[in-house]
Amino acid sequence: MTTMTDPPQESFRLSMLLNDTRYRSYTFQFIALLALVMAIAYLMSNMFANLRDQGLSLSWAFLGEPAGYDINQRLIEYTSQSTHWRATVVGVLNTLLVAFLACVSATVLGVIAGVLRLSNNWLVSKLMSAYVEAFRNVPVLIWIIIIFTIMTAVMPAPRAFRGDEPDATMLLGLFAFTNRGVYVPAPILGNPLFGSAAMGWLLILLGLVGSFFGAKALGAWASAKQELTGVRPTTWYFTLAIWFVPLIVLLTIMGLSWDIPALRGFNFGGGLTIRGSLIALWFALAIYTGAFIAENVRAGIQAINKGQSEAAASLGLRPGRIMNLVILPQALRVIIPPLISQYLNITKNSSLAIAVGYMDITGTLGGITLNQTGRAIECVLLLMLFYLTISLLISAVMNVYNTSVKLKER
Amino acid sequence: MSDTHAQTVAYVRDTQLPPSPPPASEVGLVGWLRANLFNGVWGTVLTLLSLYAIYSILASSLPWIFNGVWTTKSLAECREVLDGVRGGCFSVLTERVHQLLYGFKYPAAEYWRPNLALILLFVAALPVLIYTLPRKLLIITALYPFVAFWLIWGGTILTPLLALVGFVAGYFVFQKFSTSSFAAGFFGAVIVAIVVWTIGGWLIPDNANANAMLRYVPSRDLGGFMLNMMLGVTCVSLSIPLGIVLALGRQSDMPIIKWICVVFIEFVRGVPLITLLFVASVMLAFFFPPNSTVDLFLRVVIMITMFSAAYIAEVIRGGLAALPRGQYEAADSLGLDYPQAMRLIILPQALKISIPGIVNVAVGLFKDTTLVSVISMFDLVGMIRGPILSAQEWNGVYWELLGFASLLFFVVCYGISQYSQWLERQLATDHR
Numbered sequence: 061m062t063t064m065t066d067p068p069q070e071s072f073r074l075s076m077l078l079n080d081t082r083y084r085s086y087t088f089q090f091i092a093l094l095a096l097v098m099a100i101a102y103l104m105s106n107m108f109a110n111l112r113d114q115g116l117s118l119s120w121a122f123l124g125e126p127a128g129y130d131i132n133q134r135l136i137e138y139t140s141q142s143t144h145w146r147a148t149v150v151g152v153l154n155t156l157l158v159a160f161l162a163c164v165s166a167t168v169l170g171v172i173a174g175v176l177r178l179s180n181n182w183l184v185s186k187l188m189s190a191y192v193e194a195f196r197n198v199p200v201l202i203w204i205i206i207i208f209t210i211m212t213a214v215m216p217a218p219r220a221f222r223g224d225e226p227d228a229t230m231l232l233g234l235f236a237f238t239n240r241g242v243y244v245p246a247p248i249l250g251n252p253l254f255g256s257a258a259m260g261w262l263l264i265l266l267g268l269v270g271s272f273f274g275a276k277a278l279g280a281w282a283s284a285k286q287e288l289t290g291v292r293p294t295t296w297y298f299t300l301a302i303w304f305v306p307l308i309v310l311l312t313i314m315g316l317s318w319d320i321p322a323l324r325g326f327n328f329g330g331g332l333t334i335r336g337s338l339i340a341l342w343f344a345l346a347i348y349t350g351a352f353i354a355e356n357v358r359a360g361i362q363a364i365n366k367g368q369s370e371a372a373a374s375l376g377l378r379p380g381r382i383m384n385l386v387i388l389p390q391a392l393r394v395i396i397p398p399l400i401s402q403y404l405n406i407t408k409n410s411s412l413a414i415a416v417g418y419m420d421i422t423g424t425l426g427g428i429t430l431n432q433t434g435r436a437i438e439c440v441l442l443l444m445l446f447y448l449t450i451s452l453l454i455s456a457v458m459n460v461y462n463t464s465v466k467l468k469e470r
Numbered sequence: 471m472s473d474t475h476a477q478t479v480a481y482v483r484d485t486q487l488p489p490s491p492p493p494a495s496e497v498g499l500v501g502w503l504r505a506n507l508f509n510g511v512w513g514t515v516l517t518l519l520s521l522y523a524i525y526s527i528l529a530s531s532l533p534w535i536f537n538g539v540w541t542t543k544s545l546a547e548c549r550e551v552l553d554g555v556r557g558g559c560f561s562v563l564t565e566r567v568h569q570l571l572y573g574f575k576y577p578a579a580e581y582w583r584p585n586l587a588l589i590l591l592f593v594a595a596l597p598v599l600i601y602t603l604p605r606k607l608l609i610i611t612a613l614y615p616f617v618a619f620w621l622i623w624g625g626t627i628l629t630p631l632l633a634l635v636g637f638v639a640g641y642f643v644f645q646k647f648s649t650s651s652f653a654a655g656f657f658g659a660v661i662v663a664i665v666v667w668t669i670g671g672w673l674i675p676d677n678a679n680a681n682a683m684l685r686y687v688p689s690r691d692l693g694g695f696m697l698n699m700m701l702g703v704t705c706v707s708l709s710i711p712l713g714i715v716l717a718l719g720r721q722s723d724m725p726i727i728k729w730i731c732v733v734f735i736e737f738v739r740g741v742p743l744i745t746l747l748f749v750a751s752v753m754l755a756f757f758f759p760p761n762s763t764v765d766l767f768l769r770v771v772i773m774i775t776m777f778s779a780a781y782i783a784e785v786i787r788g789g790l791a792a793l794p795r796g797q798y799e800a801a802d803s804l805g806l807d808y809p810q811a812m813r814l815i816i817l818p819q820a821l822k823i824s825i826p827g828i829v830n831v832a833v834g835l836f837k838d839t840t841l842v843s844v845i846s847m848f849d850l851v852g853m854i855r856g857p858i859l860s861a862q863e864w865n866g867v868y869w870e871l872l873g874f875a876s877l878l879f880f881v882v883c884y885g886i887s888q889y890s891q892w893l894e895r896q897l898a899t900d901h902r
Contacts, residue, residue, distance in 0.1 A: 089726040096730060103757045110756045181513050182506035183520045197883035198876045199837035201851060206876075209868045408742035415844055426748055436752040443748070444741045451740035 122433040129428050131419045133335045144429045151424035158341050159407040165346035170353025177358050195351035203344040208416040211336030215239040218327050243321035246332040250315030260314050267306045274302040337418035345406050360395035393465045400458045534558050544863035562867045573693015573848050574857050584696050587621040624684035632670035636663040652809035689767035693848035702836035705774040713782030738780035743838050746773040751845040778835045785827030789820035829890035833883045850875050
């Protein structure tokens with residue numbers, strides 16, 4: 061009988077670092093790490109040498125100095141005496157504002173276009189294909205410039221609204237479209253409950269959130285009832301009441317009134333001003349990204365096996381319910397991940413604001429602040445940090461969503 | 471009885487009736503219209519709405535196009551010719567076509583050079599685009615970058631020649647050593663190429679550009695649509711190999727290499743291209759050795775290449791992940807080492823799956839080259855917004871110029887995406 065013996069223990073030799081697959085990866089990683097460290101050290105030493113030559117040093121003190129420039133579209137108090145940091149915050153809020161507006165409108169537009177593209181109506185589906193192809197194949201920067209040009213070169217000047225027979229009139233007497241921006245009525249709380257108007261708006265927001273959960277609870281109750289009895293109670297007027305009664309009560313208590321824009325002197329006064337640059341960026345991002353979202357929606361709906369809708373139809377469901385109960389819940393699993401990355405794209409593309417002078421963070425921190433202070437390295441780093449944070453947050457949301465809708469296989 | 475019934479029946483038809491034709495409303499033009507345009511109330515409403523949308527678009531754009539003026543010297547003159555009639559001033563395109571295509575500083579006598587480079591681009595791209603052509607033709611593609619560099623920048627022919635010699639030397643070293651070890655071949659090739667370039671760099675005299683056969687054109691004189699094309703083509707072709715390396719690195723078992731690639735990819739994908747272009751225009755200069763000047767074009771190419779490489783890496787990673795595990799195991803069981811397995815088995819399949827994604831990135835990148843206008847390079851958009859619209863003669867001609875720019879980009883991008891769909895159909899090996 062023979063017995064298996066272990067092969068003689070091989071002692072470690074230096075050549076095994078190159079020839080033995082067990083150790084070779086350590087060699088490669090060591091070389092890669094060394095190269096990386098050396099490259100960074102080289103770049104850093106260059107940077108410090110360059111900074112020394114120009115008599116500069118890295119410092120964040122400039123953020124506390126007065127900015128000295130105006131921002132005409134802002135969500136919080138800001139004057140030209142405010143600090144660069146304040147200007148940055150204004151920019152951050154403006155970025156978030158335009159990104160939010162564009163995300164909502166792009167989703168609406170994209171879903172409509174995507175569904176219509178699959179429509180049986182030949183003309184409509186061809187028209188939607190034309191929309192998608194036209195907008196996907198032309199740079200978003202050109203669309204931004206085109207809409208900005210419409211807002212500034214085609215819209216009438218405020219003085220066209222003057223006189224007894226003006227060249228331009230306000231829409232319904234409430235909205236004024238001028239080349240300086242769009243003036244819309246502003247809601248004013250005459251009697252906010254907790255002192256400041258901001259608190260009043262916060263209260264209304266809380267009320268809306270409460271209504272949302274109330275409506276959801278009502279829906280759950282109706283579903284439970286349906287499970288028990290097979291008949292779904294009619295709830296739509298309760299839902300309407302849950303949404304609108306608290307809102308109307310709150311607004312009446314706080315004395316809502318509207319500040320309607322009117323021509324004062326050479327320009328419009330009162331109301332809210334939406335600058336042409338904001339509208340250009342918002343609309344361009346919305347219709348450009350809408351074309352991409354339309355493709356995602358179409359792909360998502362087409363990804364659902366035809367057997368699913370046939371099975372649903374054989375159960376006796378009507379087409380509307382087939383869409384709502386069978387197709388959409390499955391299609392959403394395919395649609396939502398690319399949809400979220402489109403939102404990310406909108407946020408990143410909103411940095412093109414600098415081309416039309418909308419003061420988002422690229423316009424304030426990366427534009428005027430950088431040029432005034434000359435702190436290129438600090439400004440660009442801060443800018444990147446901001447966008448990186450947003451992207452990481454959005455991808456975190458996406459991961460949570462993906463895990464939550466993952467097919468639970470048994 | 472089973473036959474009782476048969477005997478009581480007096481008459482049985484023994485030939486089949488011919489099928490009657492479908493109702494007139496279900497066939498032909500009427501049937502098509504009913505099925506596709508007037509399908510129910512909702513369908514009819516949609517059709518009418520679309521017809522109205524198409525009508526209003528055509529009613530405003532067709533007269534503008536057909537009444538267009540093509541031969542005036544300024545906007546004022548053009549308005550005089552039009553005399554209140556609605557029409558476009560396309561004369562800005564005919565008068566400024568060279569600025570739009572080549573920028574405003576490229577010497578007029580040398581326009582044939584970028585034109586020739588563009589024609590050669592198609593010739594060089596053919597062996598890559600149409601994969602049934604003989605593989606030997608790829609040599610033309612490999613020679614193209616050097617020829618194009620010489621044509622567009624001009625100056626001494628020694629520079630592109632030296633670059634070419636370096637690559638050829640590296641290639642021969644790689645051929646010689648890669649049979650024994652891929653790593654030895656690869657690093658040997660890199661070292662030999664660098665040695666050749668360094669020695670050659672000493673040999674080229676400093677004033678070689680002064681009286682060269684082709685007049686030297688500095689990068690800052692490049693502009694117009696030519697600049698968009700150059701950035702697009704250069705950055706896409708550079709970023710595909712870099713993207714492959716990054717994707718393989720991200721898939722690697724070696725934690726350090728994997729994390730370097732992950733951090734790079736996620737960082738670049740997390741920031742907008744504009745911030746990277748800011749880096750190129752204001753920050754990158756700090757990282758080069760003091761007193762060295764690196765041309766803005768090169769800095770922009772570096773940053774855009776990094777940007778698109780990160781996206782391409784993610785696309786290729788998707789392709790790698792989509793391959794069945796069996797392909798990797800099969801390669802291992804044949805005794806292939808990592809570079810062989812990748813080159814011969816994994817990458818050809820993974821890249822094929824990734825083609826649509828890579829084309830998407832390429833189209834997106836080509837559109838994004840317009841962003842360089844923000845850091846004051848005069849590409850097509852930069853030319854329109856800068857020198858042309860601010861010129862006194864043409865101040866106010868927006869739609870003709872922007873329409874021209876959109877049309878150029880549309881033609882190129884739509885063409886690329888149609889090509890990719892064709893290629894996808896050609897390469898489909900799943901027999902459906």
